Amino acid sequence: MNDRLTALKLFVRAGRVGNFSIAGRELGLSQPSASRLIAALEGDVGTALFRRTTRAVTLTEAGATYLMRIDAILAALDEADHEARGTGELRGALRIGTSSSFVLREIIPRLPRFMIEHPALRIELLSNDRYQDLVTEGIDVAFRFGPLPDSSATARKLMDVQRVLTAAPSYLDARGTPTMPSDLAHHSVIIGPAHLSPTFSFRKDGRIASVRVDSHLTVTITEGAIAGAVAGLGIAASSLNSVRTELESGALVRVLPDWDFGSMEINALFVNGKAIKPAARAFTDFLLGELRA
């Protein structure tokens, strides 16, 4: 029985990532074992679920339909186990996707409180400042900032966070402190994922002012842009949350605090058309409670 359940879980992952070896590894299986299990499953079901080529493994038409059904069944099984347990205790694995800043500053520091309640739950944090494909990466819930790239995910808005500009006191001493947006023309901005263009827009008193700023440094992770600002390399744009620690310690100060630099949404994203895992729902509720506190 457990063999069949493992085979089904393996089938769903292999169907999503298009690779037996990767799917097998996630379940602690070697590639040969994974291939064997899938072949046995196809034997039991009575039809080919995968088309195997030299380069990849793809689902047959029957396999694609079977995947949708099995996915729903496994999710229902997960829910049933959770409900039967009745304690609210979570088990299994929870794969969380998010950005570098958010994982380091908001999620990890709060994990001890969550994990102590659910000792049987295994958490995997997938940190990436670029686009994450929830489906192929098997992400149960992703926490992302900013506008949603498309409607391929179901989103639950957690909150709005203020966007800010910050710089090190040493940088401002050397280059001067901007008092209005146009002063930024003389400055250097660090481009990071939180703000990809060298143009900054501000709102104040019924006006919108925008200015083009020079940049001598680009970093692909937000934490890198913040570290660059702390090192005195320029002005960084980020969410207020991302620099709270540095603002409190004085390593960074706000630039143009009187001007509204906008805000961005934090959204919890779930795969479209798929039931939300109890663990994903529970963690999202937990995080929301923590962030709003």
Added chain:
Amino acid sequence: MPLKDQLDALRTEDYANAPPDVTLARQRAVDDLIASGLAERAVHAGRLAPAFRLRDGNGVVMSSHEWLAAGPMVLVFYRGHWCPYCNADLRAIESAADDIRSLGASVFAVSQQTPCESRETVRLNGLTFPSLVDRGGKLAYAFGLRWKVSAELRALQEACGTDLSILNGEPSWTLTMPARYVVAPDGMVEYTDISIDYTRRCDPADLLPVLRHLSARSNH
């Protein structure tokens, strides 16, 4: 008196003198503009400025292409000399015009007014820079600044004697959001300040840091 103080004084006077329904209608128009998100979609810094070939009030053709070849350009979009805030704004620009020109930049005002009204604006405010005729607001539209006056606001303006169809010489009843643009010689917009609330304008001194930066850049 700094521009901000002048505008604040005008606003206070307006609230005191205008009938409440007029004040409300004007506020509603500003709120609608904010809600429409038009200013967010306008041309901002980092984009190429739409090129233009427009005549001033005397019929002389000015082309952005020619003038940018000589240096950066300051473009001041305004509504009309019938708007006291615009007059204060233009006079403030005039005060800063020498500073702007000493940094190698040209200055142009642009409105939807007829040539006659454009000339009157220059005369009234003692401007040493041209006011270009943007008939129908085509250039304003290209910059994303043009909006249509609501029926309510139109009725009020007509009652006040501000008939835009006469002042602008065409019946569209559209207006331009006041805005300033600093355009670099390569055509790139370096700085903008768009007034969604027409009673608020940025101080012309705010333009100088950008112009200084451009001037320093061109000297390298």
